[in-house]
Amino acid sequence: MSDAFILYIDRLKGGTVQKLGMILSPEFFDIHETDLLFQDPVEVSGEAYLAEEELVIHLNASTIARMPCSVCNQMLPLPLAIKNFYHAEPLSSFKSGLFDLREPLREALLIELPKTAECPGGCKERAAIAPFLKKHPEAPGAPEPYFPFSDLKYP
Numbered sequence: 001m002s003d004a005f006i007l008y009i010d011r012l013k014g015g016t017v018q019k020l021g022m023i024l025s026p027e028f029f030d031i032h033e034t035d036l037l038f039q040d041p042v043e044v045s046g047e048a049y050l051a052e053e054e055l056v057i058h059l060n061a062s063t064i065a066r067m068p069c070s071v072c073n074q075m076l077p078l079p080l081a082i083k084n085f086y087h088a089e090p091l092s093s094f095k096s097g098l099f100d101l102r103e104p105l106r107e108a109l110l111i112e113l114p115k116t117a118e119c120p121g122g123c124k125e126r127a128a129i130a131p132f133l134k135k136h137p138e139a140p141g142a143p144e145p146y147f148p149f150s151d152l153k154y155p
């Protein structure tokens with residue numbers, strides 16, 4: 001397995017800008033959920049350099065996540081990408097002189113995930129289940145409650 005995701009801080013001293021280009025196995029997400037799958041490699045490009053007392057990584061990355069449609073439950077491929085992602089890490093936090101860029105990358109990608117997914121163009125099953133969905137009485141557009149006997153006067 002390639003360790004291209006490990007940055008050696010010493011190699012960046014003196015103003016070197018290290019170009020990054022790698023394809024990571026999706027296993028680094030370390031996610032084991034039935035409703036969130038990563039099966040495709042993660043393509044990463046960018047650069048790393050030292051600025052003042054910090055390591056700066058600047059990345060573009062893309063992969064495909066799989067989530068179920070919230071209506072019909074079919075697994076959907078969801079392209080996931082980050083562009084111009086910057087992460088800075090103070091040099092004082094490196095005891096080993098190594099930095100594993102997978103952790104900030106993982107977080108940056110996971111933040112981009114939508115909360116729910118639905119079949120492109122709207123799930124076709126939606127019409128089929130609409131009659132069974134409970135309408136919330138305070139939903140916008142819901143009819144006013146109607147009390148047919150509220151005008152009756154009791155003696």
Ligand SMILES: [Zn+2]
Binds near residue numbers: 070072074119123125
């Ligand atoms: Zn669907």
